[in-house]
Amino acid sequence: MANVSAERGRSTRQRLLDAAVALVPEVGWSGVSTRLVAERAGVAPGVVHYHFASVTDLLVAAGLGVTEALLGRLATELRARPDIGEAVEWLLGELSRYSGTDPASLLLVEMFLAATRLPELRERLGEQVGRFRAMVASWLVERGYQGDPAVAAALLAASIDGIMLHRALDPGLDPAALGGPLRAMLGKGAPS
Amino acid sequence: MANVSAERGRSTRQRLLDAAVALVPEVGWSGVSTRLVAERAGVAPGVVHYHFASVTDLLVAAGLGVTEALLGRLATELRARPDIGEAVEWLLGELSRYSGTDPASLLLVEMFLAATRLPELRERLGEQVGRFRAMVASWLVERGYQGDPAVAAALLAASIDGIMLHRALDPGLDPAALGGPLRAMLGKGAPS
């Protein structure tokens, strides 16, 4: 039978995934090494290559797991809000809760860059982002957005990630203050 | 006397800086090694540590040089445009000319992440970004922007970088198409 310890508490595999997620923001995507992640997970170095074919495989699996969870959470939260303006406010409020060096936001940016050099990650992460944009677009339409919803969704997603990126450099930047122009952006359709 | 070869053609030091700039988008910030950059520059491996105290020092100097030049160019171009909407159009047009894996845009993102773990880079890059935001803010005021110019500048800068980031993942994303909502964002002041 398969691993039994998987049913009680976090399995070794999950411990490795969690350790990888925690380490990427600390030492960077390529700074995560076999021994480092094993030490963080509290296991022997060799165990990494028993559960994963390579360190890269571990990082890809760990990263995509986090983004998939984030995606689901955002979809649920957005759907629960009937008004676009209020949803934007909530979104920026969430961003405010992150410190500039927050693991989650830095992980996402690291993944974007890593995807540039890893075709498999690029494809799978691109698929996730595409799904997110599609979800936001239909969400905008349902709430009466009058412009091109695909364009607005793409710009909104890019803006959110850009704010995360700038906060990594300047934690003093307050996302909540950006609500004005951001709501203005979604308040009317595309002119030309 | 000081290096004379610096006066005729690119000095060895400049060749190293150029090689580093070209390599960062290819192999990542931490993927740039002594031997790699020396080979790309066409010099012996040891020369790197003659001109720079460490590879990190080389990368910081190379990166800040590029961003400083970019900053100056953007300032000049923006000042030459009297209308906000037209300037946004030009900005997005410039972004369109980059492929998703364009060296310049990827370098900037790599620097943001590296700055997270390098206090000196963080401070100097943060100062540059701050100067850029201040420049854009006063530029907006001169052109009659009615909202909080600092907020708009911060959001505009973050959005631009976010678009770059998303284009790294999805080169099919067309920046020019985002002009509508982006102009809407800058077309009115902050409501509340």
Add this chain to the structure above:
DNA sequence: TAAAGTTTTGGACGATCGCCCAAGTCGAAT
């Protein structure tokens, strides 16, 4: 031309890397 200074060379050093594996541990099935 000789001496002094500057720049370049190519390899040495110890540390760490990813990946691999023979041996050991442990629970489940017989």
Add this chain to the structure above:
DNA sequence: ATTCGACTTGGGCGATCGTCCAAAACTTTA
């Protein structure tokens, strides 16, 4: 109690890392 398969251990392998340095090559000064 014994066998078996899943899992873990800790170290070995060759490669590459950042850094350093003595010697060679080149430039400028005297």
